[in-house]
Amino acid sequence: MKPFVSKQEAAQQVRVARHRAGMSWAQIAEQLGVDKEWSTAALLGSHPMTAEQAHVVQELLDLDDSTAEALQMQPYRTAITEDVVSDPTVYRFHEALMVYGPAIKELIHEEFGDGIMSAINFQMSVRRREHPGGDRVVVTFDGKFLDYQW
Incomplete structure (x- = not known):
């Protein structure tokens, strides 16, 4: 074997x-x-x-x-480990979502209604944008809107 x-x-x-x-x-x-x-x-x-x-x-x-x-092999998609969360780059995404997550949620609901952004029907892109004060990181999350159906 x-x-x-x-x-x-x-x-x-x-x-x-x-x-x-x-x-x-x-x-x-x-x-x-x-x-x-x-x-x-x-x-x-x-x-x-x-x-x-x-x-x-x-x-x-x-x-x-x-x-x-x-x-x-099909992955297990589980919680992020403590090692990953302590990585400064990954942590900054957690930090950004802690600060802006409630606003993002409100804006999604205002624009689309009661629902969520899919993380399964999802695309992401990472690119550099030149800026005089220092280059910027542009991360785009592009997920299908899924409305809650009661």
Whole structure:
């Protein structure tokens, strides 16, 4: 039987292999023919990849069969661990949602009615915007509106 590799272990192996290969997340996404945001999330364990996608990544990053298999497995989408929450970049998103979350909720309800933004039917993009006072990070969340049905 082949050794078992968890999604988390596969993510760490991908991070190291990507660094060693000198490839960017965008370059990997281009080889896969998908958005860099989706492929990065998939390679870090949040989405399953098809066998074909996993094979492409396996070849690009010289990964073993067990890691490619793990990339194809359905993930458990659970609470973020304390290690992740303590990462300054991830924490800033938590902080922004703590400060602006209630306003976002009110504005969604005002604009769309009683409902939520889907995190399943969802896209995300990350880009740089040049600014004289320092470049800006622009993150766009694009989720389908789902109205509550009582």
